[in-house]
Amino acid sequence: MKHIVDLAKNRGFVFQGSEIYGGLANTWDYGPLGSLLKENLKNLWIREFVQRRPDMVLLDAAILMNPQVWVASGHVGGFSDPLVDCKSCKQRFRADKIIDGLIENHLKDDSSDSYYATRARELWVETLSYDERKNDLLNKQLPIYWINVNNLISESWSAEMQVKFLEEFEVLKEERGVPCPNCGECNWAEIKKFNLMFKTSQGVTEDSSAMVYLRPETAQGIFVDFPNIVRTCRRRIPFGVAQVGKAFRNEITPGNFIFRTREFEQMEIEYFCEPGTDLELHAKWKKDCMNFLQNTLSLNSENLRFRDHDADELSFYSNATTDIEYKFPFGWWELWGIADRTDFDLKAHMTESKQDMSYFDPVKNTKFIPYVIEPSIGLTRLFLATLCDAYDTVPDGEEGGERIVLRLKPEVAPVKIAVLPLVKKLNEKAEEVFHMLSKHFMTWYDETGSIGKRYARFDEIGTPWCVTIDFDNTLEKNMVTIRHRDTAEQETVAIEALVEYFQTALNS
Ligand code: GAP
Secondary structure (H helix, E strand, O other): OHHHHHHHHHOOOEEEOOHHHOOOOOOEEEOHHHHHHHHHHHHHHHHHHHHOOOOEEEEOOOOEOOOHHHHHOOHHHHOEEEEEEEOOOOOEEEHHHHHHHHHHHHHHOOOOOOHHHHHHHHHHHOOOOHHHHHHHHHHOOOOHHHHHOOOOOHHHOOHHHHHHHHHHHHHHHHHOOOOOOOOOOOOEOOOEEEEOOOEEEOOOOOOHHHEEEEOOOOHHHHHHOHHHHHHHHOOOOOEEEEEEEEEEOOOOOOEOOOOEOOEEEEEEEEEEEOOOOHHHHHHHHHHHHHHHHHHHOOOOHHHEEEEEOOHHHOOOOOOEEEEEEEEEOOEEEEEEEEEEOOOHHHHHHHHHHOOOOOEEEOOOOEEEOOEEEEEEEEHHHHHHHHHHHHEEEEEEOOOOEEEEEEOOOOOOOOOOEEEEEOOHHHHHHHHHHHHHHHOOOOEEEOOOOOHHHHHHHHHHOOOOEEEEEOHHHHHHHOEEEEEEOOOOOEEEEEHHHHHHHHHHHHHO
């Protein structure tokens, strides 16, 4: 992970936010290369899920919404994290994360014979089914969180499990002593719930009537605009609405670089369908999402897996939920959530707004509240997965050195082509080639340093092709040399054929 963070910071993918002022915790700026890479991911997603499908439309709703939206969606009442203060060192933690850390540390330490380690190891190697394990554990009255030890991710627990866990944490911290990760003392205050929505005020007054939230997800904009879209877009159910945009959550434990941040971007789809068709469509969306990652972006299939939520992990309104998890350097984590949310959201908005959110089917002459399948992915989290997946090193020099090659798919790469004059005398011709190519592709021009160093610099930022301008080929034959990032092979191509050459390569 450190190598990826270093590359991102040193080559202009991601900078610390407000760096010259010492930064602002967990804020990141997407630099010249990062902003292009992010834009490419977003455009490929729009091309795949909107442009190429007759049943999808795009939306760009406001970040600030009427606060009633968040009452209806359940975010005002339920969107909160369990927090606990250490009374000794005054640090504040997410209670569930303390337990995760505790378990993980003990699991790593094989020599440990503590209660936690012994029990965790036993469970870890058990081959019993989930239900058998669960019954066994419940009968022995062991803490409920061990049930999920094969996930080790309390974030993926259902609300009910979180509540049970919190109750047990209260007992556990008294009985077994859960040490503070900062000072090691066992001196905890009561666990409190902390709402994750950022608040701000609209207009000149700052009283509660002017209070608005920064949206914690883009999805609600789609639900709220559902009647407008039905009225204006002449789409029949099943159809979907896609949206890309910023979301804000006052996460207590942001971290792992851009994996979990307080300001991030989401790409969400709400796919509206007839009740009863939802499970089949959920299965179809699972395939379509995985196909986007494995084929459109060419992420390594060994780093991707489905995780279907167990029945007791599902929200009460959900018929099915699956995560696509990615194997980040710090473990398997959710990348894309694909949820069958039934008619929960539209119904909730209908009750709160008193507006009709139902759909009239002109063929069947029936009116109903559609069900919805929600594939939701973090664009910035996908950015991290893409960087991790493409990161590679190759031997460099004779003393066991190595250099980085970012093996991004050409469509994803921020810079597609680098134009490199071999010597300064060739600059004029090289600039001509640059202007010709940059009308069609993101092209960079670089005239400084040895040609080998320049190739290495462009390999490091994932540029698939370098176009070299030299005396023999270019000035005499009007040809250039194309050097390929992944094979380092070179071929000569006529300048007049270059645009078509790259167009074909990018569409293949
Ligand atoms: N509308 C459903 C929803 O927002 P979620 O599981 O909370 O569901 C969906 O978020 C996706 O958004 C996640 O799978 C993840 O990729 C991304 N995401 C959520 N919180 C994030 C955060 N704090 N930082 C970066 N990405 C985040």
